[in-house]
Amino acid sequence: MSAEAGPLVRPAVAGILAGGVVALAAWAPALRLWPLVLLPILFTRFRRSAVVTTISALLFVIVLAQLSSTLSVIFTVQELQYGESIIYDQAARVLRGEPLYLPHDRPPYSHTAYTPLYYWLVAELQGLLGPGFLPGRILTCIAGLATGGAIGYVVAQRTGSRWAGGLGAFLWLALGLPWVYPTGVFYPGDPLRTLSANVFAQVQPAYPNLPLYKEDLLGVALSVASIALLVRGRSPNLVYGAAILAALAFLTKQTYVSAGLAGALWLWGVDQKLAARFAAVGGGLTLGVSLALEVTSGAYFENVLFANVNAIRLDVLAANLPTLVQFQAGPALLAAYFTLRQLRRDRASEDGLLAYFWMASLPPTIGITRVGSSSNHWMILAASSVLLAALLVWRHLTSNPRPLTRFLLPVLPLLITLFLVSPLVGASRMRPSLPPPPDPVFAREYAALVERVRVEPRGVLAHVLDVVVQGDHPILLEPYVFSVLLGQGHWDPGPLVRRICTGQVGLLVFVNPLELGTGSYHGDPYWPLPVLKALQESMVFERTLAGQYLYVPRDPPPGIGAEGCAT
Helix, strand or coil: CCHHHHHHHHHHHHHHHHHHHHHHHHHHHHHHHHHHHHHHHCCCCCCCHHHHHHHHHHHHHHHHHHHHHHHHHHCCCCCCCCHHHHHHHHHHHHCCCCCCCCCCCCCCEECCCCCCCHHHHHHHHHHHHCCCHHHHHHHHHHHHHHHHCCCCCCCHHHCHHHHHHHHHHHHHHHHHCEEECCCCCCCCCCCHHHHHHHCCCCECCCCCCCCCCCCCHHHHHHHHHHHHHHHHCCHHHHHHHHHHHHHHCCCCCCCCHHHHHHHHHHHHCCCCHHHHHHHHHHHHHHHHHHHHHHHHHCHHHHCCHHHHHHCCCCCHHHHHHHHHHHHHHHHHHHHHHHHHHHHHCCCHHHHHHHHHCCCCCHHHHHHHECCCCHHHHHHHHHHHHHHHHHHHHHHHHCCCCHHHHHCCCCHHHHHHHHHHHHHHHHHHHHHHCCCCCCCHHHHHHHHHHHHHHCCCCCCEEECCHHHHEEEEEEEEEEEEEHHHHHHCCCCCCCCHHHHHCCEEEEEEEECCCCCCCCCCCCCEECCCCHHHHHHHHEEEEEEEECEEEEECCCCCCEEEEECCEEC
């Protein structure tokens, strides 16, 4: 611990203890009253201690709620968020020795959206731990915690203080992982109305992204780990290791180019030979794996590049932007200030590398403008932002400037963000608790639903895909993805419609009565409309089970008509 950090340790410990008391008492009003306690102290000589105590307490409460809510859902048997079942199914393909990437012009109509690393690792864990969502969730949890550890390591390296590293790690867990449900308010073609509706809407707290069976956190962890190796030193082994980690980040998700770009740009200004080696190792690994998959599957680029080019729209940005601002406005402002100041002073230092990393994390954020997107597209920006924010705030607090305005300016964006976010935690999420026992009635019905899918000899379609993959059926259709592809003119639903009309689809598990049709997301219908029409014409209601509506083919099936099924 650096000598300058000494005066900050006691108020930090006091804040952690205070946060623990608030959490154990589940006293939600304390999160709203904290500013009233802080304001008078800012005008005294104890203002630095007050700010440190406040930040520590709020961070501790939020992180405790994050971990508690993760534990409460990680063992849930059904899907927690859209996309988990799709990755489950595609990882199971790897485990069975089947191709991971399939053409879109033949069944099963399942889009492998990402580069392969996460699928491969989950397949290995499925082989070790067995089927279910738990293997992937364990991997994601470890990756999320490792990201916090890597951020903490970098901050500690640059400040000489483990307490500063703890600040960086806690900022990541508190503000880097969005934990509110989206409002779902969306007005197609009207970005201003969509934005105002989402800014002023009431949002409900949810679990963070830690327990989700998703690829994003692994890519973020590998990206920050790559930067951490370069911060540690410039020896050839560290540079090669950083290049490999940057390549693996890209091979987890193709938008994670930030570590590779930042490392190459920074090294070019330091040592061009090292930069060339970095680019050769990372680029060679990425290109080699990608070409091998394209040659063996014939559909790698179709899946990870061409089919991911969704429309960019302002109304989609308006729906996603409020959550980004809510969680990242403060850290991003501090990171932008850090970056501008550093690039003017010294681009060759390790702080220059961190500035490059933040700038290289900006382009992937454009993903929040794409149809079908959500907050996962700004996680890499969040990681780089909280890293720089922790570094800037810690250095500022250890210098303890005298004038009140000069003292407040660098810490105010972070304080405001924490004050606005912390009341959303809620009393029920603060107190640590064990996972609740499953509802025995629902558990029995859900198990019966999975078994009904398992014994169905023909194809199965479902609105929520978890019952399909747990019933050992391949995903015959990802409804929303192929609805978007149909709208873009990139998919022909005819072959699937013919299968439905001729009775080759033996079961439909729908979220509501089929005659009510389908909902939409970002203005696109959740189900391809020709497929939905064929289902309405050819399927009859069987029963409800675990809250889902089950449909089976008419007897005899209607057959093919001029447009869809013959009626």
